[in-house]
Amino acid sequence: MDYFHYSGDRLYCEEVALDRIAEAVGTPFYCYSERTLLRHLRAFQEAFRAVDHRICYSVKANSNLAILDALVRHGAGLDIVSGGELERAQRVGCPAERIVFSGVGKSAAEIRAALTHGVIMLNVESEAELYRVNAVAAGLGVRAPVALRINPDVNPRTHPHISTGLKRNKFGIPHGRAIALYTEASRLANVVVVGVDCHIGSQLTDLAPFIEALRRVRGLLSQLRAAGMDIRYLDVGGGLGIPYGEEDAPPSPAQLAEAILTELREEALTVILEPGRAIVGNAGVLVARVEYVKSGEEKQFIVTDAGMNDLLRPSLYNAYHGILPVVRRFDREEVTADVVGPICESGDFFARDRLLPGFQEGDLLVVRSAGAYGFSMSSNYNSRPRVAEVMVRGERFAIVRRRESVRQLLENEQLFPGEA
Numbered sequence: 001m002d003y004f005h006y007s008g009d010r011l012y013c014e015e016v017a018l019d020r021i022a023e024a025v026g027t028p029f030y031c032y033s034e035r036t037l038l039r040h041l042r043a044f045q046e047a048f049r050a051v052d053h054r055i056c057y058s059v060k061a062n063s064n065l066a067i068l069d070a071l072v073r074h075g076a077g078l079d080i081v082s083g084g085e086l087e088r089a090q091r092v093g094c095p096a097e098r099i100v101f102s103g104v105g106k107s108a109a110e111i112r113a114a115l116t117h118g119v120i121m122l123n124v125e126s127e128a129e130l131y132r133v134n135a136v137a138a139g140l141g142v143r144a145p146v147a148l149r150i151n152p153d154v155n156p157r158t159h160p161h162i163s164t165g166l167k168r169n170k171f172g173i174p175h176g177r178a179i180a181l182y183t184e185a186s187r188l189a190n191v192v193v194v195g196v197d198c199h200i201g202s203q204l205t206d207l208a209p210f211i212e213a214l215r216r217v218r219g220l221l222s223q224l225r226a227a228g229m230d231i232r233y234l235d236v237g238g239g240l241g242i243p244y245g246e247e248d249a250p251p252s253p254a255q256l257a258e259a260i261l262t263e264l265r266e267e268a269l270t271v272i273l274e275p276g277r278a279i280v281g282n283a284g285v286l287v288a289r290v291e292y293v294k295s296g297e298e299k300q301f302i303v304t305d306a307g308m309n310d311l312l313r314p315s316l317y318n319a320y321h322g323i324l325p326v327v328r329r330f331d332r333e334e335v336t337a338d339v340v341g342p343i344c345e346s347g348d349f350f351a352r353d354r355l356l357p358g359f360q361e362g363d364l365l366v367v368r369s370a371g372a373y374g375f376s377m378s379s380n381y382n383s384r385p386r387v388a389e390v391m392v393r394g395e396r397f398a399i400v401r402r403r404e405s406v407r408q409l410l411e412n413e414q415l416f417p418g419e420a
Protein backbone atom coordinates (compact mmCIF):
# COMPACT_ATOMS: atom_id res chain seq x y z
CA MET A 1 0.00 0.00 0.00
CA ASP A 2 1.45 3.37 -0.97
CA TYR A 3 0.44 6.97 -1.59
CA PHE A 4 1.31 7.26 -5.28
CA HIS A 5 -1.92 7.60 -7.26
CA TYR A 6 -3.48 9.22 -10.30
CA SER A 7 -5.79 12.13 -9.88
CA GLY A 8 -7.28 12.94 -13.26
CA ASP A 9 -4.45 12.02 -15.60
CA ARG A 10 -1.61 13.18 -13.40
CA LEU A 11 0.41 10.99 -11.08
CA TYR A 12 0.65 12.28 -7.52
CA CYS A 13 2.82 11.50 -4.56
CA GLU A 14 0.44 12.18 -1.65
CA GLU A 15 -1.02 15.58 -2.57
CA VAL A 16 1.76 16.76 -4.87
CA ALA A 17 1.75 16.19 -8.64
CA LEU A 18 5.03 14.68 -9.79
CA ASP A 19 5.25 16.86 -12.90
CA ARG A 20 5.23 19.89 -10.62
CA ILE A 21 8.23 18.54 -8.70
CA ALA A 22 9.99 17.71 -11.97
CA GLU A 23 9.55 21.28 -13.09
CA ALA A 24 11.03 22.58 -9.86
CA VAL A 25 13.99 20.22 -9.41
CA GLY A 26 14.69 18.87 -12.91
CA THR A 27 15.13 15.18 -13.74
CA PRO A 28 16.02 12.52 -12.86
CA PHE A 29 15.15 12.48 -9.17
CA TYR A 30 13.98 10.08 -6.49
CA CYS A 31 10.70 10.96 -4.84
CA TYR A 32 9.75 9.55 -1.43
CA SER A 33 6.37 9.59 0.28
CA GLU A 34 6.80 10.17 3.99
CA ARG A 35 3.27 8.98 4.71
CA THR A 36 4.01 5.64 3.01
CA LEU A 37 7.22 5.26 4.94
CA LEU A 38 5.52 5.85 8.28
CA ARG A 39 2.59 3.64 7.39
CA HIS A 40 4.99 0.75 6.80
CA LEU A 41 6.85 1.41 10.03
CA ARG A 42 3.55 1.47 11.91
CA ALA A 43 2.53 -1.85 10.36
CA PHE A 44 5.61 -3.45 11.94
CA GLN A 45 5.13 -1.68 15.27
CA GLU A 46 1.53 -2.80 15.50
CA ALA A 47 2.24 -6.33 14.36
CA PHE A 48 4.72 -6.85 17.20
CA ARG A 49 3.05 -4.77 19.91
CA ALA A 50 2.15 -7.87 21.98
CA VAL A 51 5.84 -8.46 22.75
CA ASP A 52 8.82 -6.39 23.77
CA HIS A 53 10.42 -5.47 20.44
CA ARG A 54 12.63 -3.04 18.52
CA ILE A 55 12.11 -2.22 14.86
CA CYS A 56 15.65 -1.39 13.69
CA TYR A 57 15.31 -0.07 10.14
CA SER A 58 18.14 -1.30 7.92
CA VAL A 59 19.94 1.91 6.99
CA LYS A 60 21.59 0.50 3.87
CA ALA A 61 18.23 0.17 2.09
CA ASN A 62 17.98 3.95 1.93
CA SER A 63 20.23 6.03 4.14
CA ASN A 64 18.98 9.53 3.38
CA LEU A 65 19.01 11.56 6.61
CA ALA A 66 15.45 12.82 6.11
CA ILE A 67 14.20 9.24 5.90
CA LEU A 68 16.17 8.16 8.96
CA ASP A 69 14.97 11.23 10.83
CA ALA A 70 11.30 10.55 10.04
CA LEU A 71 11.61 6.91 11.12
CA VAL A 72 13.59 7.59 14.29
CA ARG A 73 11.19 10.35 15.36
CA HIS A 74 8.38 7.82 15.05
CA GLY A 75 10.06 5.27 17.27
CA ALA A 76 12.26 3.23 14.92
CA GLY A 77 15.75 2.11 15.77
CA LEU A 78 18.47 1.54 13.18
CA ASP A 79 20.44 -1.44 11.90
CA ILE A 80 23.82 -0.17 10.72
CA VAL A 81 26.63 -1.88 8.81
CA SER A 82 29.44 0.70 8.78
CA GLY A 83 31.03 3.65 10.54
CA GLY A 84 29.40 5.91 7.97
CA GLU A 85 25.97 4.59 8.85
CA LEU A 86 26.77 5.07 12.55
CA GLU A 87 27.44 8.75 11.82
CA ARG A 88 24.11 8.98 10.08
CA ALA A 89 22.43 7.41 13.11
CA GLN A 90 24.15 9.96 15.35
CA ARG A 91 23.20 12.81 13.03
CA VAL A 92 19.48 12.03 13.47
CA GLY A 93 19.85 11.49 17.22
CA CYS A 94 19.05 7.79 17.27
CA PRO A 95 19.41 6.60 20.88
CA ALA A 96 22.14 4.01 21.42
CA GLU A 97 19.63 1.56 22.89
CA ARG A 98 17.94 1.39 19.50
CA ILE A 99 20.99 0.62 17.32
CA VAL A 100 22.31 -2.77 16.23
CA PHE A 101 25.59 -3.11 14.34
CA SER A 102 25.68 -5.82 11.65
CA GLY A 103 28.16 -6.64 8.90
CA VAL A 104 30.74 -9.22 7.97
CA GLY A 105 33.84 -6.98 7.88
CA LYS A 106 33.77 -4.51 10.75
CA SER A 107 37.09 -2.68 11.12
CA ALA A 108 38.67 -2.01 14.53
CA ALA A 109 37.89 1.70 14.08
CA GLU A 110 34.24 0.94 13.40
CA ILE A 111 34.00 -1.35 16.42
CA ARG A 112 35.60 1.33 18.58
CA ALA A 113 33.18 3.99 17.30
CA ALA A 114 30.19 1.73 17.96
CA LEU A 115 31.32 0.89 21.50
CA THR A 116 32.05 4.54 22.26
CA HIS A 117 28.62 5.69 21.08
CA GLY A 118 26.89 2.62 22.51
CA VAL A 119 24.68 0.10 20.70
CA ILE A 120 22.27 -2.65 21.76
CA MET A 121 24.76 -5.18 20.45
CA LEU A 122 27.30 -6.00 17.77
CA ASN A 123 26.20 -8.88 15.59
CA VAL A 124 29.43 -10.84 15.29
CA GLU A 125 29.97 -12.85 12.11
CA SER A 126 33.16 -14.82 12.76
CA GLU A 127 35.53 -16.14 15.39
CA ALA A 128 38.18 -13.64 14.29
CA GLU A 129 35.73 -10.77 14.68
CA LEU A 130 34.82 -11.97 18.18
CA TYR A 131 38.46 -11.73 19.26
CA ARG A 132 38.81 -8.33 17.64
CA VAL A 133 35.72 -7.01 19.43
CA ASN A 134 37.12 -8.34 22.71
CA ALA A 135 40.48 -6.63 22.10
CA VAL A 136 38.96 -3.29 21.10
CA ALA A 137 36.62 -3.37 24.13
CA ALA A 138 39.58 -4.16 26.39
CA GLY A 139 41.40 -1.13 24.97
CA LEU A 140 38.43 1.04 25.89
CA GLY A 141 38.01 -0.62 29.28
CA VAL A 142 34.44 -1.75 28.53
CA ARG A 143 32.53 -4.96 27.91
CA ALA A 144 31.05 -5.20 24.43
CA PRO A 145 27.48 -6.52 24.15
CA VAL A 146 27.43 -9.14 21.39
CA ALA A 147 25.18 -11.52 19.54
CA LEU A 148 26.50 -14.15 17.16
CA ARG A 149 24.97 -14.12 13.71
CA ILE A 150 23.94 -17.67 12.99
CA ASN A 151 23.91 -19.02 9.48
CA PRO A 152 21.09 -21.56 9.77
CA ASP A 153 21.64 -23.02 6.29
CA VAL A 154 18.10 -22.58 5.03
CA ASN A 155 17.19 -21.72 1.48
CA PRO A 156 15.26 -18.44 1.39
CA ARG A 157 14.23 -19.06 -2.23
CA THR A 158 15.09 -15.59 -3.38
CA HIS A 159 17.62 -14.27 -5.92
CA PRO A 160 21.03 -15.93 -5.26
CA HIS A 161 22.73 -12.51 -4.88
CA ILE A 162 20.45 -11.59 -1.98
CA SER A 163 20.30 -14.92 -0.18
CA THR A 164 22.54 -14.87 2.89
CA GLY A 165 21.63 -17.84 5.06
CA LEU A 166 23.10 -20.73 3.08
CA LYS A 167 26.33 -22.62 3.83
CA ARG A 168 27.88 -21.24 0.67
CA ASN A 169 27.19 -17.61 1.70
CA LYS A 170 29.88 -15.57 3.43
CA PHE A 171 27.54 -14.52 6.25
CA GLY A 172 27.32 -15.66 9.85
CA ILE A 173 28.62 -18.54 11.89
CA PRO A 174 27.72 -22.04 10.78
CA HIS A 175 24.87 -23.35 12.87
CA GLY A 176 26.89 -26.38 13.96
CA ARG A 177 29.73 -24.26 15.36
CA ALA A 178 27.52 -21.83 17.26
CA ILE A 179 27.60 -23.51 20.68
CA ALA A 180 31.37 -23.77 20.72
CA LEU A 181 31.79 -20.13 19.78
CA TYR A 182 29.19 -18.93 22.28
CA THR A 183 31.01 -20.88 24.98
CA GLU A 184 34.26 -19.23 23.93
CA ALA A 185 32.57 -15.79 23.91
CA SER A 186 31.25 -16.27 27.43
CA ARG A 187 34.82 -16.84 28.62
CA LEU A 188 36.21 -13.61 27.16
CA ALA A 189 36.72 -10.82 29.67
CA ASN A 190 35.54 -7.92 27.51
CA VAL A 191 32.45 -9.22 25.80
CA VAL A 192 28.99 -9.94 27.21
CA VAL A 193 26.78 -12.35 25.34
CA VAL A 194 23.33 -10.75 25.11
CA GLY A 195 21.71 -12.04 21.94
CA VAL A 196 21.29 -14.34 19.00
CA ASP A 197 21.04 -12.99 15.47
CA CYS A 198 19.95 -14.42 12.15
CA HIS A 199 19.22 -12.81 8.75
CA ILE A 200 18.67 -15.19 5.86
CA GLY A 201 18.15 -12.99 2.84
CA SER A 202 16.16 -10.29 1.17
CA GLN A 203 12.93 -9.99 -0.81
CA LEU A 204 11.51 -13.14 0.82
CA THR A 205 8.00 -13.84 -0.38
CA ASP A 206 7.34 -16.96 1.64
CA LEU A 207 7.22 -17.41 5.42
CA ALA A 208 8.47 -20.99 5.43
CA PRO A 209 12.21 -20.15 5.36
CA PHE A 210 11.76 -17.64 8.21
CA ILE A 211 10.07 -20.32 10.29
CA GLU A 212 12.66 -22.94 9.45
CA ALA A 213 15.48 -20.59 10.45
CA LEU A 214 13.70 -19.60 13.62
CA ARG A 215 13.24 -23.22 14.69
CA ARG A 216 16.96 -23.82 14.36
CA VAL A 217 17.74 -20.67 16.29
CA ARG A 218 15.25 -21.55 19.00
CA GLY A 219 16.94 -24.89 19.53
CA LEU A 220 20.20 -23.05 20.00
CA LEU A 221 18.59 -20.60 22.38
CA SER A 222 17.51 -23.30 24.82
CA GLN A 223 20.98 -24.82 24.75
CA LEU A 224 22.56 -21.46 25.51
CA ARG A 225 20.15 -20.82 28.35
CA ALA A 226 20.79 -24.27 29.74
CA ALA A 227 24.48 -23.36 29.73
CA GLY A 228 23.67 -20.32 31.86
CA MET A 229 23.91 -17.60 29.23
CA ASP A 230 21.53 -14.69 29.65
CA ILE A 231 20.15 -14.22 26.14
CA ARG A 232 17.95 -11.13 26.14
CA TYR A 233 17.68 -10.30 22.43
CA LEU A 234 16.63 -12.36 19.48
CA ASP A 235 17.36 -10.51 16.25
CA VAL A 236 15.45 -12.12 13.40
CA GLY A 237 16.91 -9.80 10.74
CA GLY A 238 15.05 -8.22 7.86
CA GLY A 239 14.22 -9.60 4.48
CA LEU A 240 10.46 -9.32 4.16
CA GLY A 241 9.62 -8.96 0.46
CA ILE A 242 7.46 -6.31 -1.19
CA PRO A 243 5.19 -6.42 -4.25
CA TYR A 244 7.14 -5.23 -7.28
CA GLY A 245 4.65 -6.51 -9.84
CA GLU A 246 0.86 -6.67 -9.82
CA GLU A 247 0.78 -10.41 -9.06
CA ASP A 248 3.27 -10.34 -6.19
CA ALA A 249 1.66 -10.97 -2.81
CA PRO A 250 4.38 -11.24 -0.15
CA PRO A 251 3.37 -11.81 3.49
CA SER A 252 2.42 -8.72 5.49
CA PRO A 253 4.27 -7.62 8.64
CA ALA A 254 1.25 -8.96 10.58
CA GLN A 255 1.63 -12.40 9.00
CA LEU A 256 5.37 -12.33 9.65
CA ALA A 257 4.71 -11.40 13.28
CA GLU A 258 2.21 -14.18 13.71
CA ALA A 259 4.66 -16.74 12.37
CA ILE A 260 7.51 -15.47 14.54
CA LEU A 261 5.47 -15.05 17.71
CA THR A 262 3.95 -18.52 17.38
CA GLU A 263 7.46 -19.94 17.46
CA LEU A 264 8.55 -17.76 20.37
CA ARG A 265 5.41 -17.86 22.48
CA GLU A 266 6.92 -18.71 25.81
CA GLU A 267 10.33 -17.06 25.39
CA ALA A 268 11.16 -14.05 27.57
CA LEU A 269 13.01 -12.01 24.95
CA THR A 270 13.16 -8.69 23.20
CA VAL A 271 12.60 -9.38 19.52
CA ILE A 272 14.61 -7.22 17.13
CA LEU A 273 13.61 -6.81 13.48
CA GLU A 274 15.73 -5.23 10.78
CA PRO A 275 13.37 -4.46 7.90
CA GLY A 276 14.73 -2.29 5.10
CA ARG A 277 12.99 -2.92 1.81
CA ALA A 278 9.58 -3.54 3.41
CA ILE A 279 9.65 -0.05 4.95
CA VAL A 280 11.08 2.04 2.14
CA GLY A 281 10.81 0.07 -1.12
CA ASN A 282 7.34 1.13 -2.16
CA ALA A 283 7.69 4.54 -0.54
CA GLY A 284 9.91 5.76 -3.40
CA VAL A 285 9.94 6.15 -7.17
CA LEU A 286 12.56 7.27 -9.65
CA VAL A 287 11.27 10.02 -11.95
CA ALA A 288 12.96 10.35 -15.34
CA ARG A 289 12.39 12.11 -18.64
CA VAL A 290 12.30 10.45 -22.04
CA GLU A 291 15.24 11.71 -24.08
CA TYR A 292 14.62 9.71 -27.24
CA VAL A 293 12.29 7.16 -28.68
CA LYS A 294 14.35 4.93 -30.90
CA SER A 295 13.37 2.17 -33.30
CA GLY A 296 15.99 -0.55 -33.51
CA GLU A 297 15.83 -3.26 -36.12
CA GLU A 298 13.99 -5.63 -33.80
CA LYS A 299 12.89 -3.48 -30.92
CA GLN A 300 11.68 -0.13 -29.78
CA PHE A 301 13.76 1.67 -27.18
CA ILE A 302 12.69 4.40 -24.83
CA VAL A 303 15.87 6.16 -23.77
CA THR A 304 15.55 8.02 -20.45
CA ASP A 305 17.82 10.49 -18.71
CA ALA A 306 18.16 8.05 -15.77
CA GLY A 307 20.40 5.01 -16.05
CA MET A 308 21.73 1.94 -14.27
CA ASN A 309 24.06 4.14 -12.24
CA ASP A 310 20.95 5.69 -10.68
CA LEU A 311 18.99 2.44 -10.19
CA LEU A 312 21.04 -0.72 -10.46
CA ARG A 313 18.51 -3.39 -9.50
CA PRO A 314 17.31 -4.36 -12.99
CA SER A 315 20.91 -4.74 -14.22
CA LEU A 316 22.16 -6.45 -11.07
CA TYR A 317 19.28 -8.81 -10.26
CA ASN A 318 17.19 -8.68 -13.41
CA ALA A 319 14.65 -7.13 -11.07
CA TYR A 320 11.18 -6.16 -12.24
CA HIS A 321 10.07 -2.55 -11.71
CA GLY A 322 6.74 -1.13 -12.86
CA ILE A 323 6.89 1.82 -15.27
CA LEU A 324 4.16 4.48 -15.22
CA PRO A 325 3.58 7.69 -17.16
CA VAL A 326 3.53 10.85 -15.02
CA VAL A 327 0.78 12.20 -17.28
CA ARG A 328 -1.58 9.59 -18.75
CA ARG A 329 -2.63 10.04 -22.39
CA PHE A 330 -5.33 7.76 -23.64
CA ASP A 331 -5.04 8.97 -27.23
CA ARG A 332 -1.74 7.17 -27.75
CA GLU A 333 -1.31 3.60 -28.83
CA GLU A 334 0.52 1.17 -26.54
CA VAL A 335 3.87 -0.23 -27.69
CA THR A 336 6.14 -3.05 -26.60
CA ALA A 337 9.52 -1.54 -25.84
CA ASP A 338 12.65 -1.59 -23.70
CA VAL A 339 13.17 1.29 -21.28
CA VAL A 340 16.90 1.98 -21.22
CA GLY A 341 19.33 4.57 -19.89
CA PRO A 342 22.18 6.53 -21.45
CA ILE A 343 25.00 4.38 -19.99
CA CYS A 344 27.42 2.60 -22.30
CA GLU A 345 26.41 -0.91 -21.24
CA SER A 346 23.86 -3.29 -22.71
CA GLY A 347 22.81 -4.12 -19.13
CA ASP A 348 21.57 -0.56 -18.71
CA PHE A 349 17.82 -1.09 -18.69
CA PHE A 350 14.77 -0.60 -16.45
CA ALA A 351 12.31 -2.76 -18.41
CA ARG A 352 12.53 -5.19 -21.30
CA ASP A 353 9.89 -6.12 -23.88
CA ARG A 354 7.27 -4.34 -21.80
CA LEU A 355 3.86 -3.23 -23.04
CA LEU A 356 3.91 0.50 -22.33
CA PRO A 357 1.97 3.64 -23.10
CA GLY A 358 3.20 5.37 -26.25
CA PHE A 359 5.89 7.52 -24.67
CA GLN A 360 7.26 10.43 -26.68
CA GLU A 361 10.35 12.56 -26.38
CA GLY A 362 10.08 14.89 -23.38
CA ASP A 363 7.51 12.79 -21.48
CA LEU A 364 8.05 12.03 -17.80
CA LEU A 365 7.88 8.49 -16.47
CA VAL A 366 8.37 6.83 -13.11
CA VAL A 367 10.14 3.63 -12.22
CA ARG A 368 8.14 2.28 -9.30
CA SER A 369 9.20 0.57 -6.07
CA ALA A 370 12.59 2.26 -6.20
CA GLY A 371 12.84 3.47 -2.62
CA ALA A 372 15.01 0.58 -1.40
CA TYR A 373 18.48 -0.14 -2.78
CA GLY A 374 17.92 2.61 -5.33
CA PHE A 375 19.76 5.77 -4.42
CA SER A 376 21.84 3.93 -1.81
CA MET A 377 23.36 1.71 -4.53
CA SER A 378 23.74 4.49 -7.09
CA SER A 379 27.13 5.46 -8.47
CA ASN A 380 28.88 8.02 -10.62
CA TYR A 381 29.58 5.61 -13.46
CA ASN A 382 29.98 7.44 -16.77
CA SER A 383 30.81 10.55 -14.70
CA ARG A 384 27.17 11.13 -13.99
CA PRO A 385 26.39 13.19 -10.89
CA ARG A 386 24.01 11.42 -8.55
CA VAL A 387 20.40 12.56 -8.79
CA ALA A 388 18.39 14.70 -6.39
CA GLU A 389 16.17 13.17 -3.69
CA VAL A 390 12.83 14.73 -2.80
CA MET A 391 10.50 13.93 0.07
CA VAL A 392 6.78 14.67 0.06
CA ARG A 393 4.79 15.32 3.21
CA GLY A 394 1.12 15.92 2.44
CA GLU A 395 0.86 19.01 0.25
CA ARG A 396 4.51 19.95 0.62
CA PHE A 397 7.73 18.67 -0.84
CA ALA A 398 11.38 19.34 -0.09
CA ILE A 399 14.71 18.46 -1.64
CA VAL A 400 16.35 16.18 0.92
CA ARG A 401 19.52 15.70 -1.12
CA ARG A 402 20.67 18.18 -3.72
CA ARG A 403 21.62 16.95 -7.16
CA GLU A 404 25.39 16.46 -7.29
CA SER A 405 27.41 18.68 -9.60
CA VAL A 406 30.18 17.55 -11.92
CA ARG A 407 32.43 19.85 -9.98
CA GLN A 408 31.78 17.91 -6.76
CA LEU A 409 32.49 14.77 -8.66
CA LEU A 410 35.96 15.93 -9.71
CA GLU A 411 36.79 17.57 -6.41
CA ASN A 412 38.97 14.79 -4.96
CA GLU A 413 40.97 14.12 -8.08
CA GLN A 414 44.33 15.60 -9.02
CA LEU A 415 46.92 15.14 -11.72
CA PHE A 416 50.16 13.30 -10.92
CA PRO A 417 52.52 16.05 -9.71
CA GLY A 418 54.90 17.25 -12.46
CA GLU A 419 58.68 17.67 -12.05
CA ALA A 420 58.71 21.32 -13.02
Ligand SMILES: *Cc1c(COP(=O)(O)O)cnc(C)c1O
Binds near residue numbers: 201
Ligand atom coordinates in the same frame (compact mmCIF):
# COMPACT_ATOMS: atom_id res chain seq x y z
C1 LIG B 1 20.37 -5.83 4.26
C2 LIG B 1 20.10 -6.33 5.62
C3 LIG B 1 18.84 -6.16 6.21
C4 LIG B 1 17.67 -5.56 5.47
O1 LIG B 1 17.17 -6.41 4.50
P1 LIG B 1 15.80 -6.09 3.75
O2 LIG B 1 15.65 -7.17 2.78
O3 LIG B 1 15.99 -4.75 3.08
O4 LIG B 1 14.73 -6.04 4.77
C5 LIG B 1 18.67 -6.56 7.51
N1 LIG B 1 19.69 -7.13 8.22
C6 LIG B 1 20.91 -7.30 7.68
C7 LIG B 1 21.98 -7.94 8.49
C8 LIG B 1 21.16 -6.92 6.36
O5 LIG B 1 22.36 -7.14 5.83
